[in-house]
């Protein structure tokens with residue numbers, strides 16, 4: 001019950017209070033606040049390459065050190081849009097302190113991010129990694145590699161499929177051929193002087209010329225209404241369409257899809273939720289190597305498969321850090337012969353799983369007498385023995401070329417007589433005697449990987465990997481809420497990947 005005696009007391013409050021001395025921002029920032037780490041680390045970097053980007057004359061510019069600090073601190077506090085960062089510069093004391101009460105506008109921030117940092121940020125990032133090495137936070141002894149797909153700044157209905165372009169071109173070719181044949185039939189004499197047309201390679205110019213020939217030949221003829229309509233349509237639309245298809249095929253390169261809004265983005269299947277529903281969305285494949293949850297290197301790729309990203313990523317590490325890690329830990333998505341060979345040639349110890357690494361540890365697999373891995377091989381005789389004890393002798397070599405041009409050399413061995421064998425049904429389904437395709441080099445790499453992964457060091461690495469690299473993706477996507485790039489185009493997307501990686505490392509350093 002409220003009584004007269006219990007009077008409510010409020011603390012003094014006056015928004016118009018005049019302080020004798022205004023407080024300094026410096027005093028208001030906690031001693032170990034992450035903003036201080038950003039300030040300190042960026043102050044120690046050599047920004048010469050960035051400074052060289054500025055030409056003299058004209059209006060004065062905000063110092064790149066200031067701009068870099070502000071941008072990184074934006075990414076560190078989940079502010080990714082230049083407008084929000086510009087706003088924070090007016091409202092947030094940490095930003096005010098960091099910028100020395102300078103207020104670059106949002107388009108200045110954006111231009112700095114997407115233009116000035118182009119092709120330079122990786123060098124700046126690697127200086128921070130080398131600083132982390134010096135401070136003993138990380139070493140370049142081992143690294144975990146993994147990738148995740150991050151949505152591009154384009155909506156999912158902006159797709160262009162390589163296959164449908166090919167189909168549409170084929171349709172135009174076919175219809176053009178039909179129009180040509182019609183003209184030859186109706187205007188035999190007029191078409192006589194024309195060279196016989198080959199429609200295998202068509203482009204806008206060729207279509208224009210062909211239709212002009214047909215038009216000329218049919219000018220005084222009675223032409224079927226439908227054909228007339230088709231000709232009108234073709235004249236108006238086909239050259240333009242073919243120009244567009246050619247341009248899109250050029251932009252797409254080896255990929256089989258792209259987005260119209262961001263032509264560098266490829267449609268990738270993205271995991272949407274924990275029950276495994278997935279959707280095709282325009283995205284980029286962000287690859288990182290980590291150690292102790294610090295990011296050592298990052299690369300952006302346009303292909304969804306991890307296999308083809310390893311070499312580029314490792315080369316980028318070598319270029320920026322001066323060396324590759326001594327041990328590399330990665331999951332089965334990276335276990336290809338080409339990758340194993342690359343790592344061996346570069347003296348990187350591969351703790352990299354391969355397909356079926358887990359399955360082949362099962363008893364069922366080990367006991368299956370029909371699997372190539374379980375067949376006995378006699379090195380002296382160069383022959384395998386099938387489950388019935390029959391020798392399978394070498395018959396021929398075979399070379400297969402992967403999508404990225406890597407050649408795998410296979411050796412084929414064949415059993416002598418499978419007819420009437422009681423194991424026939426369980427052993428193989430082909431008509432004649434069983435043929436096995438063996439890739440000796442890959443078998444050797446797998447054996448090496450198996451031994452490494454099951455060694456004491458390997459077991460330690462295997463349990464460390466998810467808590468290391470996968471955790472970094474989790475932190476970025478869920479804690480930092482970074483699930484979509486803001487900028488468009490591979491080069492700019494790489495800048496964003498660099499900023500988020502830098503922010504991640506600095507925050508971890510502060511933590």
Ligand code: SF4
Pocket residue numbers: 386387388389390415417418419421422423424427428433434
């Ligand atoms: S089917 Fe042929 S390869 Fe298989 S076990 Fe029988 S003999 Fe050997």
